[in-house]
Each structure stands twice: as C-alpha cells, then as structure tokens.
Amino acid sequence: MSKSSNHILSIQDIRKKFGGMLILDGVNMELEKGKLYQLIGPNGSGKTTLINIVSGFFKPDGGKITFDGIDITSKNLYHTYKTGLVRTWQIPQPFVNLTTLENFLISSNANSGESFLLAPLKSKWEKDEGKVMDTASEIMEMVNLVKQKYTSSQNLSGGQQKLLELGRAMMSGAKMILMDEPIAGVNPTLAHEIFKKISQICKEQKITFLIVEHRLDIALQYADYVFAMNRGEIIAQGNSEQVIKHPQVIESYLGE
Ligand SMILES: Nc1ncnc2c1ncn2[C@@H]1O[C@H](COP(=O)(O)OP(=O)(O)OP(=O)(O)O)[C@@H](O)[C@H]1O
Ligand SMILES: [Mg+2]
Numbered sequence: 701m702s703k704s705s706n707h708i709l710s711i712q713d714i715r716k717k718f719g720g721m722l723i724l725d726g727v728n729m730e731l732e733k734g735k736l737y738q739l740i741g742p743n744g745s746g747k748t749t750l751i752n753i754v755s756g757f758f759k760p761d762g763g764k765i766t767f768d769g770i771d772i773t774s775k776n777l778y779h780t781y782k783t784g785l786v787r788t789w790q791i792p793q794p795f796v797n798l799t800t801l802e803n804f805l806i807s808s809n810a811n812s813g814e815s816f817l818l819a820p821l822k823s824k825w826e827k828d829e830g831k832v833m834d835t836a837s838e839i840m841e842m843v844n845l846v847k848q849k850y851t852s853s854q855n856l857s858g859g860q861q862k863l864l865e866l867g868r869a870m871m872s873g874a875k876m877i878l879m880d881e882p883i884a885g886v887n888p889t890l891a892h893e894i895f896k897k898i899s900q901i902c903k904e905q906k907i908t909f910l911i912v913e914h915r916l917d918i919a920l921q922y923a924d925y926v927f928a929m930n931r932g933e934i935i936a937q938g939n940s941e942q943v944i945k946h947p948q949v950i951e952s953y954l955g956e
Contacts, residue, residue, distance in 0.1 A: 706732045706733055707730055707731065707732055707733075708731055708732065708733045708767065708768055708875065708876055708908050709729070709730075709731040709754070709765070709766070709767050709768075709785075709876060709908070709910070710729075710730055710731075710764075710765070710766040710767075711727055711728060711729040711730075711731075711750075711754065711763070711765055712728055712763055712764045712765070712766075713726045713727070713728060713762065713763040713764070714726070714727040714728075714750065714753060714760045714762070714763035714764075714765065715727075715760060715761050715762040715763055716746075716749055716753060716758065716760050716761055716932075717761050722932060723746050723749050723932050724746050724749055724750060724753070724760070724932040725931070725932040725933050726763070726933065727746075727750055727763070727929075727932070727933065727934055728934065729927055729934065729937075731876075731908060731910065732908070733875075733906060733908055734902065734903070734906040734907070734908055735902065735908060735909075735924040735925060736898065736899055736902045736908075736909045736911070736922060736923055736924045736925075737908070737909060737910045737911065737923065737924065737925050737926070737927065738910075738911050738912070738913055738919060738920065738922075738923040738925075738926045738927070738940075739751075739910060739911070739912045739926075739927045739928075739929060740912075740913065740914075740916060740920075740926060740927070740928050740929070740943070740949075741928055741929035741930055741952065742930065742952050742953055742955065745929045745930050745931060745932065745952070746929055746931070746932040747880075747912045747929055748880055748912065749932075750929070751787065751878050751880050751910070751912060753765070754780075754785070754787075754878060754910075755777060755780055755785065755786075755787035755878055756772065756774075756775050756776045756777040756778075756779060756780040756781075757777055757787070759774045760773065760774070767780070767783055767784075767785050767876070768783060768784060768785075768875060768876075770783055772785065781872065782809075784873060784874055784875035784876065785874070785875070785876050785878070786869040786872055786874035786876070786877050786878070787877075787878040787879075787880075788862075788865040788866065788868075788869050788877065788878070788879050788880075788882070796852070796853055796854040797852060797854070798852070798853060799849065799850045799851060799852055799853070800840065800845050800848045800849050800850070800851055800853060800856070800864060800867075801836060801840070801849045801850065803853055803864060803867075803868060804836040804839060804840065804867055804868060804871050805832060805833070805836055805871075807867075807868040807869075807871040807872050808832045808835070808836070808871050808872065808873075809871075809872045809873045835871065836871065839867045839870050839871055840867065842867070842870070842897070842900075842901060842905075843863040843864070843866055843867040843870075843897060843901075844863060844893075844897065845860065845863055845864065845867060848860060857890075858885055858886055859886045859887070859890035859891075859893070859894060862882050862883070862886065862894055863894065863897065865882075866879075866882075866894075866897070866898065866901070870901070870905070870907070874907060875907065875908065876907065876908040876909070876910070877907060877908070877909050877910075878909075878910050878911075879898075879909065879910075879911045879912070880912045881912055881913055881914060882894060882898070882911060882913070883895070883913065883915055883918060883919065884914070884915075888918060891915065891918050892918060895918065895919060895922040896922070898911070898922065899922045911923075916944070920940040920944065921940070923939075923940050924939075925937070925938070925939065926938065926939065926940045926943040926944075927943075928943050928946065928948075928949045928952070930948070930949075930952035935948045935949060935952065936948060936949050
C-alpha cells in the first residue's frame with residue numbers, strides 16, 4: 701500500500717470482538733488530509749465501534765492505526781486528543797453552566813497558564829492568553845456563535861450545541877475531527893447549515909473530517925469520499941454516487 705505523506709489517518713485490518721462476537725472484521729481505510737469523509741451503513745454495522753476505537757475509547761483486538769505519522773493503536777482518548785485527533789460525542793456534553801466563550805477557552809490546548817508550573821510566571825502566559833482569546837473569537841465567527849458569546853450553553857438550541865462542539869474541537873487545535881451523527885434530531889435547514897459549516901472549515905482550515913451519519917439525503921452531498929460499512933466490513937468506497945448505487949450497499953440497507 702502506498703504511504704503518501706498526504707495520508708493523515710491509516711486504519712489497517714482493525715478487528716474487534718464483543719462477547720465472542722466479531723463486530724469489526726478487518727477494517728481498512730486510508731484518509732487524506734483536508735477532506736470530508738463520511739462513514740455510512742445500516743444500524744449495528746459497527747460504525748460507532750470503529751469511531752470509538754480510532755478515538756482511543758476502545759482498544760482493538762487486532763490491527764493498526766496511524767495518525768499523522770504516529771502509531772496510535774491502543775492509545776487512550778487523552779493521547780489521541782493530544783495528537784490532534786478529536787472526537788465530538790453523539791450527544792454534545794458541553795459544560796452547561798459556562799457560556800460559549802468560556803467553553804471555548806477551556807477547550808484550548810495552547811493555554812500555558814493552565815500548567816501549574818507556568819501559572820505563577822504571568823509574563824509567560826499573558827501573551828498566550830491574548831492569542832487564545834483571538835482564536836476563540838475567530839472560531840466563534842466560523843461556527844456562527846458570535847451572538848451567543850455570553851449565552852450559557854444550556855440555553856443554546858440543539859443545533860447550536862452541535863456547533864459549539866465543533867468549535868470546541870477546533871479550539872483544541874484538532875487536525876482531524878470525528879463526529880458520530882452530528883445532525884441527529886436537528887431540523888433539515890439547520891442540518892444543512894451545520895454541514896455547510898463543516899465543509900467550509902474542512903476546506904479553509906484543512907481539517908480532515910470523518911463523519912458517521914444516517915440522514916444520507918442531507919449529508920451525502922457534502923462528502924468528498926464515502927465509506928460504506930456492513931457487518932463490520934467496508935463493503936464499498938468512492939464518491940457518494942458510486943457508493944449509494946453499489947449493489948451491496950443497496951442490499952445492506954434493504955433489511956432496515
Ligand atoms: N460495548 C459493547 N458491548 C457489546 N456489544 C456492543 C458494544 N458496543 C456495540 N456493540 C455491538 O456491536 C455492534 C455494532 O454496534 P455499533 O454501535 O458500532 O453500530 P453502528 O453502526 O454505530 O449502529 P447505529 O447506526 O445504530 O448507531 C452491534 O451489534 C452492537 O450491539
Ligand atoms: Mg452508531
């Protein structure tokens with residue numbers, strides 16, 4: 701397999717068992733930098749399990765995962781997060797009593813004032829803090845939350861909370877963002893807005909996205925490349941038109 705430096709994530713022969721049942725049966729995927737990838741497949745096909753493994757939430761029973769040149773197989777959530785691979789949760793879990801701005805500031809990876817060694821050395825982190833504030837303002841604009849800067853996150857709408865999650869992932873300096881059903885329960889207009897934002901951020905910031913989504917009528921048009929999964933295996937990949945016309949993909953959805 702070619703290992704062009706353009707690959708940011710390489711998933712090789714990932715296997716996972718739960719209680720003796722093979723849930724992932726040798727998954728292989730190669731993802732390039734700055735593209736929007738979608739992972740589709742019927743209920744129970746193993747999509748969330750794969751996202752859990754890539755993000756370090758579960759350990760695989762076999763296979764290898766390389767992210768940005770680093771072997772992250774079996775690394776934990778914190779470690780993958782620190783390497784720039786960030787997962788947003790299916791259900792957003794913001795710090796509910798904090799405002800949008802505060803949520804952004806605490807998600808930053810760059811604030812050295814957080815380090816207890818540097819905390820007393822004000823001159824060391826004063827500059828950082830200004831930079832973090834600038835970044836927060838830029839990202840708030842990118843995800844359309846400027847008006848909600850001082851709104852407590854519990855008062856954001858469902859769609860705005862998804863955008864908050866996206867912004868928090870960006871604040872952490874993510875090179876790649878994994879999302880599991882980001883538009884579940886969001887009305888179609890806002891769902892399109894969320895995908896437009898993701899697509900714009902992907903292109904402008906060169907952040908790679910891997911998104912699991914069931915609402916194919918809305919999501920697929922934003923994908924650069926699609927992987928289809930069934931029973932723990934990738935059964936088709938390519939552009940969205942090729943993938944949804946693939947006989948095995950059609951067959952896999954018929955049982956739903
Ligand atoms: N922690 C777990 N323990 C045991 N079995 C699990 C666990 N997590 C998932 N499974 C099983 O693994 C299979 C794949 O589940 P997974 O959640 O990855 O599917 P999915 O493709 O995300 O489905 P959906 O589209 O419904 O979200 C299912 O049969 C599920 O019951
Ligand atoms: Mg799932």
